[in-house]
Amino acid sequence: MLPDFERKLLRILVNFSGQRGRMPEVAELEVKTGKSWSQIRKALAELEQKQFIVWKDKSSARGILIIEGWEPLGDSSYLAPSIGPITRGNGLDYWTLY
Numbered sequence: 001m002l003p004d005f006e007r008k009l010l011r012i013l014v015n016f017s018g019q020r021g022r023m024p025e026v027a028e029l030e031v032k033t034g035k036s037w038s039q040i041r042k043a044l045a046e047l048e049q050k051q052f053i054v055w056k057d058k059s060s061a062r063g064i065l066i067i068e069g070w071e072p073l074g075d076s077s078y079l080a081p082s083i084g085p086i087t088r089g090n091g092l093d094y095w096t097l098y
Helices: 004-020 026-033 037-049 093-097
Strands: none
Touching (some): 004 026, 004 037, 026 037
């Protein structure tokens, strides 16, 4: 499980790049996170170590590549209330199970 700030930073990277088609610049990350570049850089290094991103040019955030945009569900046996295991169905499940 990612710490809150790393999770927030990952979601910012995913959403920003999805909406604007590019990675945010350092100043944009500082505004969106409310943190300094040194704190952001440390969190990015942790995300890279945990293999959520690839970050070759450590002087800029523009070259970040996202490998995994969210945390995997650690427990694959997640149960929805009184329904049972959630599985991918044919679309009819929504109307018959929920």
